[in-house]
Structures are given as C-alpha cells and as structure tokens.
Amino acid sequence: MAETLFEELKRYVGFSSADEQALVTLHATAKPHFARFARVFYDRILEHEGARQALEGGESQVGHLRGTLQVWMDQLLRGPWDEAYYALRCRIGRMHVRIALPQHYMFGAMNILRQEFNSHIDATYLEEPAALRAARSAVGKILDLELAIMLHTYREDLLAQQARSERLSTFGQLVGSIGHELRNPLGVIETSLYILRGRPGAMDERTTKHLDRIGDQVGIANRIVSDLLDMIRDRPLHRQEVWLDEVWQEALKAVQRPDAVVVSAEGLTSLPAVQGDAGQLRQVFVNLLDNAVQALEETGGTVSLSAATREPEMVELVLEDSGPGVSDVIRRRLFEPLMTTKARGIGLGLALVKRIVERHGGSIAYVPRPGAGARFVIRLSLVASEETHAPVPPVG
Numbered sequence: 001m002a003e004t005l006f007e008e009l010k011r012y013v014g015f016s017s018a019d020e021q022a023l024v025t026l027h028a029t030a031k032p033h034f035a036r037f038a039r040v041f042y043d044r045i046l047e048h049e050g051a052r053q054a055l056e057g058g059e060s061q062v063g064h065l066r067g068t069l070q071v072w073m074d075q076l077l078r079g080p081w082d083e084a085y086y087a088l089r090c091r092i093g094r095m096h097v098r099i100a101l102p103q104h105y106m107f108g109a110m111n112i113l114r115q116e117f118n119s120h121i122d123a124t125y126l127e128e129p130a131a132l133r134a135a136r137s138a139v140g141k142i143l144d145l146e147l148a149i150m151l152h153t154y155r156e157d158l159l160a161q162q163a164r165s166e167r168l169s170t171f172g173q174l175v176g177s178i179g180h181e182l183r184n185p186l187g188v189i190e191t192s193l194y195i196l197r198g199r200p201g202a203m204d205e206r207t208t209k210h211l212d213r214i215g216d217q218v219g220i221a222n223r224i225v226s227d228l229l230d231m232i233r234d235r236p237l238h239r240q241e242v243w244l245d246e247v248w249q250e251a252l253k254a255v256q257r258p259d260a261v262v263v264s265a266e267g268l269t270s271l272p273a274v275q276g277d278a279g280q281l282r283q284v285f286v287n288l289l290d291n292a293v294q295a296l297e298e299t300g301g302t303v304s305l306s307a308a309t310r311e312p313e314m315v316e317l318v319l320e321d322s323g324p325g326v327s328d329v330i331r332r333r334l335f336e337p338l339m340t341t342k343a344r345g346i347g348l349g350l351a352l353v354k355r356i357v358e359r360h361g362g363s364i365a366y367v368p369r370p371g372a373g374a375r376f377v378i379r380l381s382l383v384a385s386e387e388t389h390a391p392v393p394p395v396g
C-alpha cells in the first residue's frame with residue numbers, strides 16, 4: 001500500500017518505535033505538570049498583542065483552551081501515533097486556519113511547549129543521560145511532526161484559495177461574453193410577455209399564473225446577469241447626495257417577499273445624506289434583503305434594519321434577520337465570490353455588496369447574533385472617500 005503523508009513525515013524526521021517508547025515513559029512523569037505547561041503556554045501567548053487578538057473569547061475561551069491543550073499533550077506523549085492521530089491533528093490545524101491565525105505564530109507557540117518539556121526532561125533524567133537524550137530527541141521529533149501537520153493545513157488552505165482564484169479568472173473571461181449574449185434572449189422574452197399581457201380580452205387564471213411565473217424567473221435571470229457583469233466591470237461610482245431612506249424604500253419595492261416575512265426599519269429618516277452612488281447602494285440593500293428573505297421564505301420571520309450616525313462622520317446600518325444565521329465554516333468565506341449555500345443564485349450577491357461598500361470607503365462585517373439569525377453591520381462614510389475601510393467593531 002502507498003505510504004500515507006503521515007508515514008512519510010514520520011520517516012522524514014526519523015520517528016521510530018524507540019521514540020514512541022521514550023514518549024510513553026515520559027508521559028508518566030510529565031502528566032502531573034500538564035496543567036502548569038498549559039498555563040505557561042497561554043500566559044506567553046496573551047503577552048503578545050497580535051496573538052491575544054485571536055483569543056477574542058477572553059478568559060472563558062482561554063480556560064477552555066488550557067483544558068484542551070492538556071488533552072493534546074496527553075495524546076502527544078501517549079499515542080498511538082496512527083492515522084486517527086494524524087486526522088485529529090489536521091482537524092485542530094484547520095481550526096487555526098479557520099480563525100485566520102497567522103501561520104508564523106505556530107513556531108513560537110510550539111517552542112514554548114518544547115522548552116517546558118525539555119526543562120521537565122532535564123530535571124527528571126538528571127542521573128540518566130541516555131534516557132535524557134532519548135526523551136529530548138523523541139520530544140523534538142514529535143513536536144516537529146506537529147508543526148509539519150499544522151503547516152500542512154495552512155498549505156491546504158492556500159492551495160484551495162489558489163484554485164478558487166484560478167476558477168475566478170477563467171470565469172471572469174467567460175462571464176463577460178455569456179452575460180451579454182443572455183441579455184438578448186431575456187429581452188425578447190420580456191417583450192413577448194408584455195405583448196401577451198396587453199392583449200385584449202380576459203385571460204384565464206392559469207395563463208395569468210404562468211405568465212407571472214415567467215416574469216418572475218426572467219427577473220431572477222436578469223438579476224444574475226447584472227450581478228455577473230457588475231462583478232467583472234466595476235462600474236464607476238456616480239457620487240451624489242444620497243438619502244439612505246429613499247434608497248431603502250426603492251430596494252423594498254424591488255424585493256418580493258411573502259407576507260410571513262415582516263420587514264421593518266428604524267433610524268433611517270433621521271440620517272444625514274451620504275455621498276454615494278444611489279443605484280449601487282440600492283443594490284447593496286437589494287442583495288442583503290434578498291438573502292434575508294430567502295432565509296425566511298419557508299418559516300417566515302423578521303428582517304430589521306436599524307441605522308444611526310457614529311463618530312467620526314460615519315453612518316452605521318445593522319441589518320438583522322431571524323433566520324438560521326451563518327455557520328462558522330461559511331462565515332470566513334461569506335464575502336467571497338461563488339460562495340453559496342443556496343439552491344438559487346451563484347454566490348455573487350454578498351461579494352458584490354462588499355465590493356460596493358468598500359468602494360464607497362466603508363466596510364461590512366458579519367457579526368453573529370446571540371441565539372440565532374444573521375446580522376450584517378455596514379459602515380459608510382458621510383464624506384466621499386475611496387476604498388478606505390472603516391473598521392466594524394464587534395457588536396452584541
């Protein structure tokens with residue numbers, strides 16, 4: 001059978017059964033110190049400002065992680081170092097990738113553990129130089145393996161990103177021509193629909209229903225084509241004084257929704273005007289509303305927008321819905337093109353929203369709601385500024 005990646009890594013660092021034996025022996029004396037090692041580990045991480053930011057859950061998260069690090073150390077020294085071990089370590093590595101923890105933090109962090117284990121080994125095997133050498137060597141190898149697995153998960157992520165961007169560049173070239181070609185047949189369908197609806201004489205109920213259905217679907221197809229073309233074109237901004245309440249009202253008219261979806265807004269009428277492109281800002285509201293309505297289509301629920309001015313010269317819009325929200329896994333990729341979990345649509349809506357907001361000098365972030373539901377926080381500058389990103393602070 002072909003060698004697995006883990007077997008190859010073990011062979012590369014020379015991890016042998018003698019090392020396994022040395023780790024198991026070390027386990028017995030090191031285990032009582034795991035809690036202290038874990039404390040030192042996170043104390044050192046918390047000293048570093050950048051690394052501290054990754055631990056946004058504060059003391060309760062650190063407390064939990066101290067516990068899981070002890071389990072990690074237990075497995076590290078006890079084994080078995082088999083494919084299940086490797087799979088588990090990959091899963092942990094992907095957790096760090098998912099929270100976008102910079103890869104270079106891993107070296108320093110692993111070194112803290114190396115030092116703690118080595119100090120313990122030096123103190124324990126003071127009188128046994130052969131056992132000391134064996135334990136130090138085994139710990140060195142297993143921690144190298146751990147680091148290799150962690151770096152491997154970062155590489156996996158990078159390769160996936162590359163594949164996505166290659167997909168996008170091919171896609172960009174195709175989209176321009178296909179988009180334009182589709183406009184014509186869609187236009188013909190719309191015109192024919194208009195003519196049929198305008199014919200004299202009453203139409204029976206089924207015919208009306210089906211004509212309406214054709215109209216709806218043509219609308220959806222047109223929207224997809226527009227999103228695709230907007231995504232590759234970057235239409236220039238036609239800046240003017242924009243009243244967001246008017247833009248919101250326009251967007252509400254454009255998004256069809258069942259009665260069971262109740263939409264409300266507060267604070268919009270008292271906002272000052274922003275300098276922006278009314279058409280593109282309308283698109284922001286339409287796409288976000290569309291997503292929220294789709295999330296609630298089957299169950300019904302509420303969509304609410306609240307708006308307020310924030311210092312300095314910012315408008316903050318918070319759009320929430322009572323749907324299922326977005327899972328942790330999707331969240332990181334939420335604003336990437338072609339990212340979709342829906343049967344309808346191709347995953348350009350939020351990518352376009354982000355692009356438009358950032359071109360207005362603003363920012364958008366997904367901030368989970370306590371309980372369930374999605375929440376987007378948009379910040380727009382009141383003055384005209386290009387492509388600067390106003391940070392969205394954590395909410396709730």
Ligand code: HEM
Pocket residue numbers: 045050051052054055056065068069072092095096098099101105106107109110
């Ligand atoms: C190189 C040594 C490291 C090891 C052995 C390690 C170990 C672990 C383990 C075992 C978990 C899984 C916890 C669980 O099952 O819930 C985890 C998750 C996590 N680690 Fe690390 N870690 C390391 C480095 C770091 C560093 C340097 C940071 C921060 C600066 C960090 C932050 C986190 C966070 C925030 C999570 C939770 C991720 C989530 O819940 O999505 N880790 N780590």
